[in-house]
Amino acid sequence: MRKLMDRRAFTLVTLLTALALLAGACGGEDEPAATTAAPATTAAPATTAAPATTAAPATTAAPATTEAEMTEPTEEEPMGPTELDVAMIMLGTKEEGWYATFIDSVHRVAEEAPHGLTITLEQIEEIPYADGERVIRDLAQTGDYGIIVAHSTYSDAVAAVKDDFPDILFAFSGSGNEPTGGNGYWIDVFIHEPAYLAGIIAGAMTQTNHISGVAAFPFPNVNGPLNAFIDGARFVATQMGKGDITFDVAYIESWFDPATAQEAAAAQIAAGSDMIYAERFGPFSAIEEADGVFGFGHFTDQLGLSPVVLTSAVARWDTAFTDLVDAWYAYHTEGVAYDAPMERIVYTSMVDGGSSLGEISDLVPADVQDGVAQAEAAILGGLLRIELKTDPIE
Numbered sequence: 234m235r236k237l238m239d240r241r242a243f244t245l246v247t248l249l250t251a252l253a254l255l256a257g258a259c260g261g262e263d264e265p266a267a268t269t270a271a272p273a274t275t276a277a278p279a280t281t282a283a284p285a286t287t288a289a290p291a292t293t294a295a296p297a298t299t300e301a302e303m304t305e306p307t308e309e310e311p312m313g314p315t316e317l318d319v320a321m322i323m324l325g326t327k328e329e330g331w332y333a334t335f336i337d338s339v340h341r342v343a344e345e346a347p348h349g350l351t352i353t354l355e356q357i358e359e360i361p362y363a364d365g366e367r368v369i370r371d372l373a374q375t376g377d378y379g380i381i382v383a384h385s386t387y388s389d390a391v392a393a394v395k396d397d398f399p400d401i402l403f404a405f406s407g408s409g410n411e412p413t414g415g416n417g418y419w420i421d422v423f424i425h426e427p428a429y430l431a432g433i434i435a436g437a438m439t440q441t442n443h444i445s446g447v448a449a450f451p452f453p454n455v456n457g458p459l460n461a462f463i464d465g466a467r468f469v470a471t472q473m474g475k476g477d478i479t480f481d482v483a484y485i486e487s488w489f490d491p492a493t494a495q496e497a498a499a500a501q502i503a504a505g506s507d508m509i510y511a512e513r514f515g516p517f518s519a520i521e522e523a524d525g526v527f528g529f530g531h532f533t534d535q536l537g538l539s540p541v542v543l544t545s546a547v548a549r550w551d552t553a554f555t556d557l558v559d560a561w562y563a564y565h566t567e568g569v570a571y572d573a574p575m576e577r578i579v580y581t582s583m584v585d586g587g588s589s590l591g592e593i594s595d596l597v598p599a600d601v602q603d604g605v606a607q608a609e610a611a612i613l614g615g616l617l618r619i620e621l622k623t624d625p626i627e
Contacts, residue, residue, distance in 0.1 A: 313348070313562075313565070313566045314348075314350065314379070314562070314565055314566070315349065315350065315351060316350065316351045316352075316353075317350045317351070317352045317353075317379045317380065317558065317561065317562075318352075318353050318355065318377050318378050318379060319339065319352060319353065319354045319355065319378060319379070319380045319381075319382065320354075320355045320357065320372045320377075320378040320380075320381045320382070321335065321336070321339075321354060321355065321356050321357065321381075321382040321383075321384055322357045322360045322365065322368055322369065322372075322381075322382070322383050322384065322387070323356070323357065323358050323359065323360065323384055323385065324359070324360060324361070324362070324384075324385040324386075324488065325358070325359065325488065325489050326358050326359060327356055327358055329488075329489055329514070330514070330530075330531060330532030330533040330535075330548075331384070331385075331407070331488070331532060332358075332384055333532075333533050334532050334533055334547070334548045334549065334550060335382070335384055335406075335550045335554070336354065336356065337533075338549055338550035338551045338553075338554050339352070339354045339550075339554055340354070341551055342551055342554050342555055342558065347555060347558050347559070347562075348558070348559075348562045350558070350562070352558070355378070357372075362385075362386065362387065362389075362390070365383060365387045365389075365390030366389070366390040366393045366394060369381060369383060369387070369390050369391065369394050369403070370394050370397075373394060373397070373398040373401055378401065379400075379401065379402065379561050379565075380401070380402045380403075380404065380557055380558070380561055381401060381402075381403050381404070382403075382404045382405075382406070382557075383403065383404070383405045383406075384405070384406050384407075385405070385406065385407060386405070386407060386408070386409035386410050387405045387410070388405050388410035388411050388412070388413060388417070388419065389411075391403045391404075391405050391413055391417045392411075392413045392417065395413060395415060395416050395417045396415070398416075399415075399416060399571075400564075400565075401416065402416055402418065402557060402560060402561045402564070402571060403416055403417045403418070404417070404418045404419075404420055404557055405417070405418075405419055405420075406419070406420050406421055407421055407452075407454060408421070408450075408452035408453050408454050408455070409452065410577070412573070412574070412575040412576055412577065413573065414572075414573050414574070414575050415571055415572070415573060416571035416573065417573055418557060418560070418573040418578065419573070419576070419577045419578060420550075420553045420557070420577075420578050420579075420580070421454055421577050421578070421579045421580070422454070422548045422549070422550060422553065422579070422580045422581070422587045422588060423453075423454055423457045423458070423579055423580075423581040423587070423588070423621060424457070424458050424531075424532070424546045424547065424548050424587070424588040425457040425458050425460070425461035425581070425588075425619055425621050425622075426461070426581075426582065426583045426588055426612055426619050427458075427545075427546035427547060427583065427588050427589055427590040427591075428457075428458030428459070428461040428462040428465070428510070428531075428546040429461040429462065429464060429465040429608075429619045430465065430544075430546075430590045430605050430608055430609055430612075431462055431465065431510070431529045431543070431544050431545070431546050431590070432461065432462040432463060432464060432465025432466040432467075432469075433465045433466070433468075433469050433601070433604065433605050433608060434529075434543055434544060434593070434597055434601060434605060435462065435465070435466040435508040435510075435527075435529065435543075436465060436466030436467060436468070436469035436470040436473075436475070436478065437469050437470075437473065437598075437601045437604075438508065438527070438543070438597070438598075438601065439466070439470070439475075439478070439507055439508050440507055440525060441505050441506065441507045442470065442475060442476060442477065442478050442479060443478075443479045443480075443504070443505040443506045443507065443508075444462075444463060444466050444478055444479070444480050444506060444507075444508040444509075444510075445480065445481050445482065445483070445498070445501040445506040445508070445509045445510070446459045446462065446463075446480070446481075446482040446483070446509065446510040446511075446512060446626070447482070447483050447485065447494050447497045447498050447501070447509060447510070447511055447512060447513055447515065447516045448482055448483070448484050448485070448510075448512035448513060449484065449485060449486070449487060449488050449512060449513055450484060450486060450488075451484055451625035451626075453623035454623075455512060456622070456623045456624060456625055456626065457621055457622065457623050458510070458512070458531065458546050459482055459510060459512065459626055460622035460623070460624070460626065461619055461620075461621075461622070462510045462529070462546075463478065463480040463626075464619070464620070464622075466478055466480070466508070467480075479505075480626065481501065481504075481506070481626075482626040483497035483498075483500070483501065484625075485497055485513060487513075488513075489513070489514065490513070490515070491513075491514045491515035491518075492515065493515065494511070494513045494514060494515025494516055495515040495516060495518045495519045496519075497515075497516070498511070498515065498516035498518075498519035498520060498528075499519040499522075502519060502520070502523045502526055506526070507525055507526045507527070508526070508527055508528075508529070509526065509527075509528050509529070510528075510529045510531065511528050511529060511530060511531055511535075512531045513531075516528055517535075517538060517539040517541060517542065520539070520541045521539060521540070521541055526541065527541050527542070527543050527596070528541050528542050528543070529542065529543055529544060529545060529546070530542050530544070530545030530546070530547075530591060531545065531546055532545075532546070532547065532548045533545065533547060533548075533591075534547050534591035534592055535591070536591060536592045536593075536594060542594060543593065543594045543596060543597055544590060544591050544592065544593045544594065544597070545590075545591035545592075546588065546590065546591070547588060547589045547590065547591045548587070548588055549586055549587060549588055549589055550580075551586055552580050552585055552586040552587060553578070553580050553587070556578075581621060583609075583612055583613060584612075584613055584615070590605070590609060593605065
């Protein structure tokens, strides 16, 4: 049986006291920390990404027609669309966390039927960047889709197409893009807050004081959760008197390469790491082969993927997608012009619905789970603010 943690050094009171101290340190007005609104982001390498904003699209312009099915006008109800077909193109497959979370969010929003809309989603997988413009244009030319989401670094493709189809709302996501304005919206989510909560578990349970991460590229939306994860681990470990925490990250230079990610995790385990944040798929296979080593999921709730997973930092695109639907609906019913800001729209806060902590494994002791719940409540209540750090980990 695996030895989970040294219980003599940790009690619930210890963690709650530590969190109270941290809340006091982070709650000041002058602290440069992430707030419940979307903070400024750091530009990804080789891009000119502007600071994030939560501003919603707004100026007025002449109304335009819609491809969507229209209701018959009545005296009580103005004519408006009743259906919204959405197309989504992906660089990878829908099973990958980056895409799966967006698909899940669209389905949740569709169940809520905003504006009474029946929303459907068409998913097109494995579209290389070089084919992005052609595929997006082909989708737009069908006239079937009110919103086309290019869920990766497709800003160049969107920029080349969007002006030819002014009635369609286009969206693209993540680091490595550039803003297009108009009917092209750049959206993103940062999940540093739940990653911090996951770090609390790692810091409380590590036996070696060596914690690691396996990640794709040193981009802002990759580095944010990694930095928060280690901040949570280091703070709790310090309060428990466990000493310094060593943290290292292996950037595998790929969005999807499970074999390389597994090799990176195996090397980290061999070097003494016993808690690994899996920003990419692959590390869990290596972790399962080791004794006393545990992992943390990224973007989706990955507790069911492996018995070694303790919890996950989960992305939620519900608010982002709802804002896109609202902008599309306002354009087609009120003539409100598409007016995407010339900067990335980032949804970062658990309060704003941009992220959440996944289910926690029963392997995590009850008092640690209680402490994490207290920290989560402090974040949601505005008492604990987690700084968003997007610099690469050396």
